[in-house]
Each structure stands twice: as structure tokens, then as C-alpha cells.
Amino acid sequence: MNGTGERNVLLEVKDLHVSYGAIRALSGVSLKVYEGEIVSVIGSNGAGKSTLMNAIMAMVRREKGDVFLGGAALEARSYKVVQQGVSLSPEGRKVFAPLTVLENLKMGAFPRGKDSKVDEDLEWVFSLFPRLKERIAQYAGTLSGGEQQMLAIGRALMARPKVLLLDEPSLGLAPIIIRDIFKELRRINNEGVTILLVEQNARQALLLSHRGYVLQTGHMVQEGPSEELLANADIKAAYLGGGKAPKGLS
Amino acid sequence: MATLIQQVINGLSLGSVYALIAVGYSLVYSILLFSNFAHGGFLVIGGYICYGTLRTFGTGIWMSGALALAGAGLAAVLTERLAYRPIRERTNVTLYLLIASMGMSIVIENIFVIVAGGRFRALPPVIPTAPVNLMGLATTSAFDLLSLVSAVVFLGALQLFLSKTRWGLAIRAAAYDLRTAGLMGVNVNLLISIVFFVAGALAAVGGIFLSVRYTLYPQLGAITIKAFVAAVIGGLGSLPGAVVGSLILGLAEMLTAGFISSQMRDLVVFSMLVITLLVKPTGLFGKSVSEKV
Numbered sequence: 412m413n414g415t416g417e418r419n420v421l422l423e424v425k426d427l428h429v430s431y432g433a434i435r436a437l438s439g440v441s442l443k444v445y446e447g448e449i450v451s452v453i454g455s456n457g458a459g460k461s462t463l464m465n466a467i468m469a470m471v472r473r474e475k476g477d478v479f480l481g482g483a484a485l486e487a488r489s490y491k492v493v494q495q496g497v498s499l500s501p502e503g504r505k506v507f508a509p510l511t512v513l514e515n516l517k518m519g520a521f522p523r524g525k526d527s528k529v530d531e532d533l534e535w536v537f538s539l540f541p542r543l544k545e546r547i548a549q550y551a552g553t554l555s556g557g558e559q560q561m562l563a564i565g566r567a568l569m570a571r572p573k574v575l576l577l578d579e580p581s582l583g584l585a586p587i588i589i590r591d592i593f594k595e596l597r598r599i600n601n602e603g604v605t606i607l608l609v610e611q612n613a614r615q616a617l618l619l620s621h622r623g624y625v626l627q628t629g630h631m632v633q634e635g636p637s638e639e640l641l642a643n644a645d646i647k648a649a650y651l652g653g654g655k656a657p658k659g660l661s
Numbered sequence: 662m663a664t665l666i667q668q669v670i671n672g673l674s675l676g677s678v679y680a681l682i683a684v685g686y687s688l689v690y691s692i693l694l695f696s697n698f699a700h701g702g703f704l705v706i707g708g709y710i711c712y713g714t715l716r717t718f719g720t721g722i723w724m725s726g727a728l729a730l731a732g733a734g735l736a737a738v739l740t741e742r743l744a745y746r747p748i749r750e751r752t753n754v755t756l757y758l759l760i761a762s763m764g765m766s767i768v769i770e771n772i773f774v775i776v777a778g779g780r781f782r783a784l785p786p787v788i789p790t791a792p793v794n795l796m797g798l799a800t801t802s803a804f805d806l807l808s809l810v811s812a813v814v815f816l817g818a819l820q821l822f823l824s825k826t827r828w829g830l831a832i833r834a835a836a837y838d839l840r841t842a843g844l845m846g847v848n849v850n851l852l853i854s855i856v857f858f859v860a861g862a863l864a865a866v867g868g869i870f871l872s873v874r875y876t877l878y879p880q881l882g883a884i885t886i887k888a889f890v891a892a893v894i895g896g897l898g899s900l901p902g903a904v905v906g907s908l909i910l911g912l913a914e915m916l917t918a919g920f921i922s923s924q925m926r927d928l929v930v931f932s933m934l935v936i937t938l939l940v941k942p943t944g945l946f947g948k949s950v951s952e953k954v
Contacts, residue, residue, distance in 0.1 A: 468844060493846030505841040507834045518834050521827065522846030570846060 419481070421446045421605050422467075422497070422574045427476035429459075429466045436462040438629045439476070444574060444607050449600050451616035451637065452609040453650055454626035460609035461502050463626070464578045468492055468499050480573065494522045496573035502582065504563040508552030512543055515551050515562055519569030529569070535602075536565040539595050557588035564592070568599065575599070577608035581615055593619050613650035617641045625650075666799035668919035669912065674805035676911020677812030678874075681867035682888035683895070683903040684816065685860030691836035691898035692856050695755040696889065698762040699740055700864060701882025702769030707733035707865020708784075708872040708881060709777060715785050722787040729869060730862040737861025738854045740765050746850070766882065773879035781876040788873050808870040815866050816904060819859065823900070828855060836898065890934045896947025905945060909933075 422444040429437040437459045444450045454460050465471045467478050469489045478485040485492050498519070507515050516536060520529045537544040540561040546554060551562055560580055567575055580596070581589045593615055600606050609626075610616035617623050617637040625633040625646065633640070640646050686700045711729040714720045720728070744761045790804040823829040835842035835852055843849040867888075871881060887910060888903075895906025910930060917929045937944060 470840070470844065488848075489843045490846045490848045493844070498846075499844055501841065501844060505838060505844075507837050507841070509837050510830075510834060514830055514834075517827075517830060518842070518845045521831060524827070566845070 418445045418447060420444070420479075421448075421481055422607060423479040424463070424467065425477050425479070427463070427466055427478065428474045429462050429471055430474055431471075436629055437466065440626070440629070440631050441476075442624050442631065442634070444605060447600070447603070447605055448622065449596070449606045449608070449620040450622050450624070451613075451620035452607070452624045452626050453611070453613040453616055453640075453646075454609070455650070456611065457628070458626045459629045460611075460626055461578055464499055464501075464576050464609060467497065467576060490522065493570055493572075496571075497576060498567040498570040498572040499576040499578060500560075500563040500567040500580065502578040504556075504559045506551040506554070506559045506562050506566070509550060511548050511550055512554070512562060513547050515566050516543075516569050519566035520571075522570060528571075532569055532571060536568055539568075539599060540565055557584050557592065560584060560588075560592055561595075564595075564599075568604070572604065574605045574607060577606065579610060579612075580608065581610060581612040589615060613646070614641070614652075663799045664919055666795070667801050668915045670795075670799070670801045670809070671805055671919075672912035672915030673908060674809045674911070675874075675915060676891075676908035677809050677816075678867045678870045679888050679891050679911055680904045680907035681812050681815060681863045681870075682885055683892040683907045684819065684900055685863040686885070686888055687892045687895075687898055687900055687903040688832075688836075688856055689860050690892070691900075692832070692839060692853060693745070693749070693755065693758060694898075695758040695762065697860075698759070698885075699744075699765035699769060700762075700860065700888075701885030702740075702766050703733045703737045703861040703864040703882075704868035704871065704885065705769065705773060705877075705879060705882045706736045707861075707868035708877045709773060710865070711869045712782055712784055712872065712877055715787060725787075726866075726869060729865045733865035733868070734858040734862040736769075737857040737864070740769075741853060741857045746853075770879050770882060777879065779879055781878045782872075783876050784869075784872050788870075790873070804870075804873060808874075811866060811870070815863060819863065819900075822859075828852070832856060887930060890930055892944075894933060894937045894944055896944030899944070899946040902944055902946030 420443050424440060424442045427437050427440045440463060452460055452463065462471060466473050467485065469485065469487050469492050480495055480497060485495060485497065507518060516533060520532070523529055542558055543561055543565055546558065551559065554562060564577065564580065580592055596606060596619060608616060617640055620637045622635065623637045623640045624631050682700065682704060686697060689697045707729040710732040711725045714725040714728050744765050745758055748757045748761055788804055788807060790802050792800050793803050793806060794800050823833060831842060831847045831852055834845070835847065839849060871884060875881065888907065891906035891910045892903045894909060895902025895904070910933070913929050913933060914926045917925050
């Protein structure tokens with residue numbers, strides 16, 4: 412499936428600039444995510460991937476440029492961005508360790524108040540990640556890394572976002588668990604959630620996504636359908652481990 | 662034996678008042694990670710509102726108490742808006758907040774020195790202080806029992822609020838990670854205002870009981886130092902810790918006063934602080950630094 416057809420642009424980042432003091436983290440980044448798509452942004456450490464996510468969420472100040480959701484500008488306050496329909500599963504998972512799994516998921520649904528659909532969505536998240544249901548009353552801090560990642564994704568889904576942002580969902584996880592989680596991400600997408608993810612694990616990200624962008628020291632240097640990026644010699648050399656996979660792996 | 666029981670009741674009563682103050686202080690600490698030295702000011706504001714309305718309007722203790730709680734709560738919210746929020750929005754360094762809170766503490770104290778004067782004032786006798794005989798075992802005052810019961814009621818209400826409500830859940834989440842709580846769609850500034858309101862109102866309850874116990878004066882807030890010590894012994898940022906630490910401290914004070922000497926009270930209190938910091942710096946219930954990542 413190729414997302415650049417005639418579908419509507421859901422999330423659009425236009426000429427985004429972000430600095431930390433004198434250090435420029437993003438210099439004029441633009442990207443589009445179409446409705447129903449999975450888009451990945453790949454790049455090495457320090458390219459500005461997390462900054463991009465945090466700027467969309469208004470966790471860092473957008474110095475210049477705008478972010479639009481369905482044509483409307485995203486607010487400059489995080490809680491309003493969530494209410495508008497964007498939620499983030501942050502880098503390093505950031506689950507609330509002293510709260511139970513259920514309480515973490517309820518936190519994700521915070522802006523929805525007493526919405527009666529919250530319980531349905533809870534069941535939906537449990538159907539995606541049955542492991543979470545098994546551990547419903549357990550403190551999040553006692554979960555394994557993979558389970559915490561599932562919880563972080565489930566928590567972000569509880570906000571019923573129009574666009575789900577994922578910051579390094581594979582970070583620090585065993586390959587077999589990464590495969591499980593990415594399989595669930597595809598299923599989440601099939602159930603109608605548009606996804607924008609940033610990843611250092613470029614191969615996994617591009618295998619999952621429809622289109623990809625390459626971010627390098629604050630600039631978007633390349634974009635295209637994921638298969639093309641996967642096949643691109645430069646990208647292979649820079650992000651996919653030198654073009655050919657080491658023996659015994661692949 | 663009778664003395665022991667009596668001192669234990671007195672100790673629990675005093676400790677429960679410390680707990681009201683320590684819990685609010687700890688709550689603020691758990692969210693913003695700084696020691697709010699203006700916390701004693703909220704207690705004084707509550708005391709003076711109670712005193713003022715009782716004296717000038719002749720309202721009953723329930724009305725005056727409610728006004729004191731609301732007034733101190735709002736004063737706490739206002740303090741945060743005026744003094745802390747501008748700093749919070751510019752920097753993550755909590756030391757500046759600490760210094761600002763010391764400033765606010767001096768400001769509040771001196772407002773009362775100027776407006777109400779520095780003299781000691783006794784609250785009208787609205788809270789009974791008559792001696793009560795406990796089944797022939799010991800004699801204690803109705804005041805001690807009342808302050809113990811009130812503290813239990815208010816702490817229980819706080820516990821219910823934190824464990825059963827949506828905002829309570831958000832406060833617990835924010836106590837662990839304020840930034841991520843903001844990412845969940847929580848209006849962080851509103852959350853902080855709620856926390857300050859609750860802390861201020863609880864301090865006012867403590868303030869009313871302390872003004873009956875020790876009379877009311879602008880420096881009464883200095884007693885918060887005991888609540889700080891209690892919070893450190895219990896573990897900074899931990900609410901059960903603040904309560905347990907306060908009860909231990911109240912008991913230690915009253916038992917020292919009853920069996921050794923009243924002058925040794927503070928010596929015992931601060932020795933306990935030093936010992937805690939030497940033996941278990943995180944306190945009884947404190948968060949250990951290493952969390953599974």
C-alpha cells in the first residue's frame with residue numbers, strides 16, 4: 412500500500428525549527444502523514460528524532476513553523492495537543508512505575524473524563540496486548556522492558572488518538588520482542604490508527620511503514636516509499652548495516 | 662502507667678497535627694521536588710482567618726474553620742502563581758524555587774506582623790479543652806482527642822481523594838513523573854494549583870489546632886520545621902511516610918516531655934533527624950533512587 416494516493420493529509424509538520432539554547436536541534440523540518448498511513452522517520456543518534464516528537468507534542472517550544480492536524484494548527488500546550496487527538500508513547504517508555512498497569516492505562520484516558528467508551532477501549536488494548544491483562548494489578552515498575560513498552564503504547568492508545576506517535580519503540584528490547592510489538596503496531600494501524608514513528612532501528616521501521624523520512628542533524632535529507640528507502644544504497648550503508656547483513660543474521 | 666497512656670495520646674494528637682502539615686509539604690515536594698518553606702505561612706494564614714472571623718463576625722467554628730481552609734488554600738495557590746510559576750516556566754533548577762519559598766515565607770510572616778501585630782493571641786474558646794477521663798485509665802483533654810480525630814478525618818479524606826478520583830490518580834502519576842503526566846493530557850498548571858490548594862487547606866487545619874495549643878502569632882509557622890523533620894524521617898515525598906514520621910515525632914516529643922524533661926524535646930527531635938540522615942537518608946518510606954528502567 413502506498414499512502415501518497417488521494418487520501419487526506421492528517422498530520423502535517425511545516426518548516427519546524429527547534430533550538431536548545433544555542434544548539435539548533437531541528438532546522439526547517441517538514442513532513443506529511445496521510446490518513447491511515449504508517450510513516451517512519453529514521454536517523455542516527457542526535458539527529459533530532461525525539462525533538463521532533465516532543466515539538467509536535469509541544470513538550471519543547473516550537474520556535475518557528477507549525478504543526479497541523481487535519482488542517483487545524485496544534486496548540487502550544489501539551490494537554491491541548493492530546494485533546495486535539497495526538498498522543499505519544501515516549502522514548503524510554505516512561506511508564507508510571509509506582510502505579511498499576513490499570514492505573515497507567517487510565518492515565519492515558521485522562522482527557523476523556525467519564526467517557527463511557529473508555530472501558531471498551533481498555534478491552535481493545537487488552538486484546539492487542541493480552542500480557543497487560545494478565546498483569547493488570549501489577550505495578551508498572553515490575554514489568555519487563557517489553558511489557559513496559561506494550562503498556563506505554565497501550566497508554567497512548569487510551570487517549571483514542573487520531574495520530575499515534577511512537578518514539579523508539581524498539582529501544583533496549585530483544586529482537587523477538589521487537590517483532591511482536593511491531594506486529595501489533597501493524598494491527599493497530601489496520602484498525603484505523605494513523606502512526607508516525609521515529610526509530611534508530613531503521614530496518615524494522617521501514618519494514619513496517621508505508622513511507623519513510625531520513626532525518627540528519629536536524630534536516631530532512633530524504634523521503635520516499637519505505638521499499639525504495641530500504642533498497643537505497645546510501646541508506647543501506649548509513650543506517651542498515653553496510654548493505655549486506657552479517658553472516659548468520661539476516 | 663496512667664502517665665504513659667496520657668503522654669501517648671498527647672503524642673499521637675500532636676503528631677497528627679504535624680501530619681496534616683507534613684503531608685501537604687510532602688505532596689508539594691513530590692510534585693515539584695523542592696522544600697516549600699512558605700508552607701508554614703499557609704498555616705498562619707489559616708489560623709488568622711479563623712481567629713479574625715471568630716472575633717469580628719462571631720461566626721461559629723464550623724464556618725470559621727471552612728473559611729480558614731478555603732482562604733489558606735487560595736493563598737497557597739496564589740503563592741504558587743506569583744512566586745513559583747514564573748520560575749518553573751523558565752528553569753528546571755529547583756534551588757530557585759527553594760529560595761523563592763524562603764522569600765515568600767518572610768513576606769507572609771511580615772504581612773501579619775504589620776497587619777495583625779506581633780502579639781500572641783488566644784483563639785476564643787470554640788474548641789473544648791476540658792479534661793476527659795478515659796475509662797479510669799488516664800486523663801487527657803478533649804482538645805487532644807478532637808485534634809486527633811480531625812486529623813484522621815482529613816488525612817482519610819485526602820487518601821480517598823488520591824486513590825479514588827481522576828485528579829487524585831493524576832497527582833500520583835505526576836508525583837512520579839510530572840513531565841510524562843503532562844504528556845497524558847493533564848493540565849499540569851491546574852494540577853499544581855490543586856496540589857497547593859490541598860496543601861494549604863490541610864495546613865490551615867493544623868494551624869487552627871496549633872493556635873489553640875500554643876496561641877497564635879506571626880511566627881507560629883516556624884513550627885513547620887517539625888513537620889519538615891517528620892517528612893524527612895518518613896521519607897521525603899512519601900505521604901504514608903509523612904504521617905508515620907509525624908506520629909513518631911509527636912510521640913517522641915511527648916514521651917520526652919513526660920518522662921525526661923520538656924526542655925529536651927527539641928534535642929530529641931533533631932537527634933532523630935540526624936540519626937535518620939546518617940542511617941537511612943531516604944527515610945522510612947523514601948523512594949530509593951534506583952528504579953528499574
